[in-house]
Amino acid sequence: MLKIWVVMPTCLPLVRRRCHACTSERFRASGKFRVNANHKLLDAWLLALCTACGDTAKLTVLERMYVRSVRPELLDRLHDNDPGLTAELLQDPLVQRRNRIALDWDNAWRLDTGGSDHLDREAIDISVRFAARIPVRPVRLIAEGCGLSRAEVERLVTEGKLVSAVRLSGKLSGDFTFTLKR
DSSP states (O other): OEEEEEEEESSOOEEEOOOSSSSOOEEEEEEEEEEEEETTEEEEEEEEEETTTOOEEEEEEEEEEEGGGSOHHHHHHHHTTOHHHHHHHHHOHHHHHHHTOEEEOTTSEEEEOSOSTTTTSSEEEEEEEESSOOOBOHHHHHHHHHTOOHHHHHHHHHHTSEEESSOOSSOBOSOEEEEEEO
């Protein structure tokens, strides 16, 4: 029987970027957008606040775009300060690259295992799904989901009792499956 675990965001991640006013490198997305029109050209930014000093940084979303080329529903969501749009844009690789930012997912996600009734079986197959692109170490997920220590999970991998088609070292942000044999 295949058991499904889901890695879900609990809040918006922090934005890792250097603050110009202080030495902090963490910003919190405010959820507010600034839209500026200059004749037929449009600029839009997501506002982020420094966690240390409160200084505001603008993360570029749209830059010098013709108004007619922007989808009306996107423009409405920008004007409405849509929180869902904030989450989408923070995870957009293009926005991250353009603004030279990275996301800090520490304490911003949880693992939903659907209960621990499966842990007493001899062998279990588990499929891990990601509700958002959250980079997490598979060893940490497995340890948390099975109630084991990370060292114990590493030992199971070494002994061949924990197998997966993906490499379990490093970080993953995409779906994967594994089998645990007791």
